[in-house]
Amino acid sequence: MGTKQLESVPEPKYWHLKTVLSEALDQDFAVGEVLPNERELAARFGVARATLRQALEQLELEGRLQRRRGVGTTVAPPRVGVAVGSTQHDWPGEAGDGWQLVDAAETLPSAAVAKLLGTASNVPFGTDQTVHTVRRTRVTQGQVVAAELLYVPGSSVPGLSGIDAPAGPARARAVLRELQRLVLEGQDRSVELGSARADDAKELDRLPGAPVLLVTTRFFTADGTAAVSVATYRADTCRLTFGDSGDVQISHEPQTRVAS
Amino acid sequence: MGTKQLESVPEPKYWHLKTVLSEALDQDFAVGEVLPNERELAARFGVARATLRQALEQLELEGRLQRRRGVGTTVAPPRVGVAVGSTQHDWPGEAGDGWQLVDAAETLPSAAVAKLLGTASNVPFGTDQTVHTVRRTRVTQGQVVAAELLYVPGSSVPGLSGIDAPAGPARARAVLRELQRLVLEGQDRSVELGSARADDAKELDRLPGAPVLLVTTRFFTADGTAAVSVATYRADTCRLTFGDSGDVQISHEPQTRVAS
């Protein structure tokens, strides 16, 4: 009972549950409203808590729910559209672009980053192969939606050798200022699914492993790849937009009511 | 035992497990190689099978593993870069673009689709509000990477009224042919995380609910939105690329060895 039975291919309970909950969300709940707790929901639907959680996980993945330990499960607002394409055919760090400088440091690049920069092997011995790593955060509508690591090879910003700015936003600003002196010839972008590293998760106010959209951007000058950015967007709350796309709503119709 | 213990902030077992497995994958396994089964792995690490599965799920989400019921868990090849941007500033259906026509039908649009098309309310009463829905499939390197539903309002392709082509690729071809007669003024794109609907999952050879990247594209003519495409890409195997981005590898360094 509770689920259709005479099916030749019985659908999993959690899948059926997800459908039922999804419809209930559309009809009986307002954005921000708190759902009954997991133990009660499980009892109400006659399933184990783990099964109920499997359904909730799916709904959270689709951006319909938001769960916070110690608080409860709430109905999520529609995903916010975040412009990633057109408006930024320029170096990172333009004023008022929604990004906030967090920190900067100088390290040796990982193999993966070195490969993206394409400078690992054709640099003379003894040359400084360190990169400046700038940490930024993107805020939209009062919420942190992305954490970014920008990698700038020391060779791209020679003016910075022997920089003595202390760690922090000031140092990050200095790196970006130097970068903006170069002539940007083009850029490159890719998007894939990932899970939040511990440090990114902290910035995004999520648990480690939360699903994120990894946006990797390469910035080209005539000399090659001058910088690489790896931005980690919250997959639950964000919809990345390219081109002139504005506030379009897809996937489902949200309620406009908001819980008091 | 098996996990660090004297931590002030003990990390979850599955998280630690994921890290260990991830390193083992880099060092001791080749692409395509089959891992020991879940019950044995769980025993080997001294955890319950559910905990082990939580770690495997994460690794699958990151595109490092591939699991198939009845077969086993194998090491996934690096994600394939799929061009979504530049090369297609034209109507869908260009020859040799990697898309294969599957089917076509004529239906009433859902509320969400109608909103995307922006034609729901400003159409005179009695006008044909049906849309042609064209199903396509994208194949890359012998593998289906995406399933698409293309929505074309009847008003965009008046030449098709009273079409009598049978359901199938032929009918789909007819719709696209009519669409290509219009002048494309621009397009719009957004990417978000979703979970595969049952029908898409079948086309993608995944289970329902599998994580996917939803790419929504709007095609504009001088008259407004002439068509909308909702493409469902496998999130586990695909990296969407925009611009001239080619075969870049991010996130981690794969082994180039391949299992015999």
Added chain:
DNA sequence: TAGTGGTCTAGACCACGGG
């Protein structure tokens, strides 16, 4: 038929947030 991953259960304890 044997072995795999997928689903499900009924418990337990823990970490966090707010009164």
Added chain:
DNA sequence: CCGTGGTCTAGACCACTAC
């Protein structure tokens, strides 16, 4: 402090694949 979601266990059975 209590209630929440997060983690974990030790089982069970099912659906699928390949032999």
